Amino acid sequence: MKRSFLLGALLCGSLWATACDVCGIYLGVLPNDRRTSAGLFWRTRLMRGTTLLPNTSPLLVLKHGDHVEDGVPSTEVPMTELVNVLELRADLRVSERFFLLASVPLTNTYRGINGYRMVDAYGLGDPFALLRYQLVNTKCKSDEVRTIHRLMVGAGPKFPLGRNDLRSQGELVSPDIQLGTGSWDALASVEYAVRRGRTGGGLSVLGRYNTANAEGYQLGHGLSITGEVFHRFGTDTLSIAPVLGGYTEFMGYDAVHGEAQTGTGGVTVFGHTGVRVWWKRFALTAFYQPALLNNEGIDITPTRHRVVVGLTCNINNN
Numbered sequence: 001m002k003r004s005f006l007l008g009a010l011l012c013g014s015l016w017a018t019a020c021d022v023c024g025i026y027l028g029v030l031p032n033d034r035r036t037s038a039g040l041f042w043r044t045r046l047m048r049g050t051t052l053l054p055n056t057s058p059l060l061v062l063k064h065g066d067h068v069e070d071g072v073p074s075t076e077v078p079m080t081e082l083v084n085v086l087e088l089r090a091d092l093r094v095s096e097r098f099f100l101l102a103s104v105p106l107t108n109t110y111r112g113i114n115g116y117r118m119v120d121a122y123g124l125g126d127p128f129a130l131l132r133y134q135l136v137n138t139k140c141k142s143d144e145v146r147t148i149h150r151l152m153v154g155a156g157p158k159f160p161l162g163r164n165d166l167r168s169q170g171e172l173v174s175p176d177i178q179l180g181t182g183s184w185d186a187l188a189s190v191e192y193a194v195r196r197g198r199t200g201g202g203l204s205v206l207g208r209y210n211t212a213n214a215e216g217y218q219l220g221h222g223l224s225i226t227g228e229v230f231h232r233f234g235t236d237t238l239s240i241a242p243v244l245g246g247y248t249e250f251m252g253y254d255a256v257h258g259e260a261q262t263g264t265g266g267v268t269v270f271g272h273t274g275v276r277v278w279w280k281r282f283a284l285t286a287f288y289q290p291a292l293l294n295n296e297g298i299d300i301t302p303t304r305h306r307v308v309v310g311l312t313c314n315i316n317n318n
Contacts, residue, residue: 039312047081047301077114130156182213201229220252266296
């Protein structure tokens with residue numbers, strides 16, 4: 001198993017956030033917060049760790065140090081997990097202050113143990129919809145305001161449409177490597193961004209409340225916090241903004257029929273560096289997030305890094 005917002009403001013502020021990749025929760029970059037936009041995003045998450053196999057397992061090719069697990073001699077072997085997501089999304093400007101973000105992900109999950117491919121599945125992930133309300137945007141008040149503030153809050157559901165019945169060698173694989181969670185979950189967000197001249201930054205919080213699926217498995221509730229600073233270079237037609245910041249995930253214990261699974265949950269801290277490029281109606285984003293700290297339960301495969309790339313297009317000039 002494994003478990004797995006970042007923030008920026010430019011041209012009136014832009015923001016994105018992340019959480020558990022399998023859960024399909026990702027708030028994408030907006031090149032301009034007063035326009036409807038559509039985009040395509042790709043992200044990948046690499047996890048590496050070890051697992052114990054009985055010494056009679058055919059997956060054991062090389063011998064390592066022996067252990068005893070539940071009275072059965074076993075060997076510690078390497079394990080690799082990958083989550084790749086290609087996501088189609090639209091951020092619709094419903095009114096002056098309301099925005100509706102809708103996302104449909106296509107997901108690939110992979111698990112390899114001791115060099116053998118155990119899971120490699122493709123399919124629809126869990127879509128989500130997030131209705132966001134803009135509480136403050138000082139740019140909308142006067143063109144003379146030099147320091148721009150933006151504050152948004154949002155909430156919405158995640159829909160259980162992705163498969164959560166994947167099996168390997170006859171056994172149901174762990175929920176974190178499924179294509180979906182099988183549960184209806186609730187999202188809530190708070191996003192603050194500030195910019196003065198060509199320099200800005202911000203802080204974002206994304207919370208996730210998970211319910212149990214049909215088998216009684218409930219993923220731990222999550223909280224993600226991201227801080228970011230940037231500086232913009234270029235013109236209104238073509239501009240580039242290097243980004244530097246950090247991103248942290250807090251994860252509660254999973255539960256089975258209400259019983260906490262103490263081997264799950266924990267905290268992961270990431271660095272965050274990347275770039276945003278604006279050209280006319282288009283915005284390209286690319287970010288690399290190396291894991292700086294993994295402090296999770298023993299059932300969690302440590303994350304090594306995340307990569308996010310996205311392309312959005314403004315549809316109108318509201």
